[in-house]
Amino acid sequence: MRVTQADIDLAQRLADAAGAAIRPYFRKPHGEERKDDGSPVTLADRAAEAAMRRLLDAEAPGDGVVGEEYGEKPGVTGRRWVLDPIDGTHSFTAGRAVFGTLIALLVDDWPLLGVVDQPIQRERWVGVIGRGTTLNGAPVRTRGCPTLSGSILATTSPHYFAEVDGPRFLALVGATESGRMGPLYGGDCYNYGLLASGHLDLVCEAGLKLHDFAALVPVVEGAGGRMCDWRGDPLTADSAGDVLAIGDPARVDDVLEAMGTLA
Template structure:
């Protein structure tokens, strides 16, 4: 991961944002994918814009995208794309969705970006460097106890039945729960406004970009067993602004 990669990921987000903005709060085609999630022209236009730049400038790198699949998946470096994380929020005209772009090396996310193209909010995290929010340093806040923590998650219906009891136990121990927000919640963790995000059933493109953002701001992300997140993770994630929350959260989720 180099300075050139950071400049490139910003250009990719700029291109995606330019593709998305004309569709926001406009009329356009909506389809339902086999997993019952919605997809729009904006999702596809944004991912196509990102992939066009990568194919022209980084043809040796792999790509994993939500809408257009996998290219060169055995490459040492892989770009992971979720063009609109939070399509339901996008459809409702709520500017809480985001474009997620990550760069994996040896199957670990080393560079990640969360971009909200309507509010023009952008978090960038890179391994070994501090996370930035719109170019300024971002930092999580101290909160070492669940009883004081503000928890965010997209929605209770997104937890598989087997994971629901653990989440309910966790929710019963925190100070407050904020519903909705998709990837935007993780940016708010990085900026010190939310203490904890817990979700399940995520795909690689849902979480890869989030890891460098949260961890570069002083937080930590793991799976529900406390393991680092990577290409083989099972999609159950914890993001804590204060790393001291991780162990207590795991106990609540899995006991």
């Protein structure tokens, strides 16, 4: 089953709906609360996901839906829409426009269509496996990286790495340009858009959930990069959540070797 233009158009409308729900709350009262796991949630998160679900109920009622805020609705088509209304709620509540809405379409648990939408700066990356990634309709590409030592690495926060993950991350830091200057911190999903556009070389994360990474796979790989777990395996609905985005696929083995996970 392939991704159709109708699917891409629907994903764009989902992003439009989410952005319209989010913008009135940005740098305004947003009703921040804490979920059971301690992570923040706002009125904007809930309004954006609700808006997207209403659209999917109307236009793709047989498809499954998985959302960060409202859980899973089973489907009957083998297709699932995976929604993260605000990836980077912490940045959103701080008034930083480096969060994003993530929308993915999975077919038989493989992410084939992804959208990363930054609704304040009006930047939208759309990726489809087998097609090129675009930013606001214009093609983008990752950049070449002749050596791992010259690469720029980003991650959302070092605090997300568990005790067992931290040494592997620090080993990667030491093997890159970031070993001298330090990695770029913050950015959440926005880092992956920057990588797809050729501004970053590597993103390394741990502990992500399906709604955090599903949309990123088509965006990065449609731009010529590689998304995988820390062992180099492709990301699917069953992946554990240790995630690498590598702009130049020629550096994959170098990254895994630096982290001590190369098979």
